Amino acid sequence: MTAPLRVMLADDHTLVRAGLHKLIDSLPGVEVVGEAGDGQTLLTMVEQMHPDVVLMDIAMPGLNGLETTARLLQNNPSVRVMILSMHQSEEYVRRALRLGAVAYLLKDSAPMELELALAAVLRGETYLSPAVSKGVVNDYVQRLRDEDQPGDQLSPRQREVLQLIAEGLSTKEIARQLDLSVKTVETHRTSLMKLLDVHEVTGLVRYALKIGLVSV
Numbered sequence: 001m002t003a004p005l006r007v008m009l010a011d012d013h014t015l016v017r018a019g020l021h022k023l024i025d026s027l028p029g030v031e032v033v034g035e036a037g038d039g040q041t042l043l044t045m046v047e048q049m050h051p052d053v054v055l056m057d058i059a060m061p062g063l064n065g066l067e068t069t070a071r072l073l074q075n076n077p078s079v080r081v082m083i084l085s086m087h088q089s090e091e092y093v094r095r096a097l098r099l100g101a102v103a104y105l106l107k108d109s110a111p112m113e114l115e116l117a118l119a120a121v122l123r124g125e126t127y128l129s130p131a132v133s134k135g136v137v138n139d140y141v142q143r144l145r146d147e148d149q150p151g152d153q154l155s156p157r158q159r160e161v162l163q164l165i166a167e168g169l170s171t172k173e174i175a176r177q178l179d180l181s182v183k184t185v186e187t188h189r190t191s192l193m194k195l196l197d198v199h200e201v202t203g204l205v206r207y208a209l210k211i212g213l214v215s216v
Contacts, residue, residue: 004031005122008051010042010068011035011084012060016107020055020084023111030118039063039071046076053121056101058085058092066095073100080121093132103127153195159213161188165201166208 007024009032011017021032034049036042038060046054054072058065069081082103083096093104103117106129113129120127154162157178164174175185193199196207208214 002029004029005053005118006031006033006049006051007053007055007118008032008034008042008045008049009036009055010039010060010065011057012037013057016057020114023114024055027115027118037061039065039068042068043071046072046079051079053080053082053118055082055084058083058087058096066092066099069096069101070099082117082121082127088132093128097126104132105129106131154192158188158192158195161185162192162204162208163213165189165192166205166214 007030009017009020009024011020014037017035017037021035024030024032033051034045036045040063042054042056043063056065056069060068063071065083065085069083072079072081077100080103081101082105083101084105084107085092086107088106096104102121103126105113105117105127109129117127160178161174164177169177171182171185171189174180175182178185189204192204196204198204198207205214
């Protein structure tokens with residue numbers, strides 16, 4: 001028979017731990033092997049009990065859940081840390097994931113969600129509560145929009161000229177296609193080389209490939 005999944009709880013509220021303990025014990029193939037009310041106690045117990053999973057609150061006295069996660073995984077990298085918190089801030093979520101947590105659940109989640117999260121973690125996946133996941137994705141998209149993307153420094157006309165150069169058109173062909181004078185196209189080519197700090201057409205082609213103006 002497969003050994004049960006060994007879970008340890010870390011939360012400074014006794015009633016919360018009791019509720020989690022009862023809920024987890026009701027799940028098939030899972031058992032609670034220990035409880036801690038603060039981070040330092042948890043670290044000591046992990047060394048003694050060797051759990052597979054730690055379900056951890058963030059707000060704990062002495063050593064908060066995020067700092068505890070970092071210290072725990074430094075010496076016990078195989079333990080899977082699941083954060084259970086009332087904090088929905090994207091900053092908390094990002095920090096928890098950076099420190100090595102594999103799940104982030106909100107305390108107002110439905111009981112069934114804990115079972116789904118445990119199953120996902122056992123499959124080697126990362127689990128985020130839906131409300132948290134939406135916030136993280138929105139935050140990521142906003143940061144992408146705020147960042148300068150490759151090619152953003154080029155004007156629309158410069159991008160047109162660069163694409164046609166990369167496609168192998170001559171200066172005269174580009175001038176005819178864009179209804180420009182040959183001298184204007186040459187000026188665009190020169191300004192592109194200066195702006196991108198390249199000194200030959202092959203450099204322009206490589207840059208066009210890099211920013212997705214053309215494909216190989």
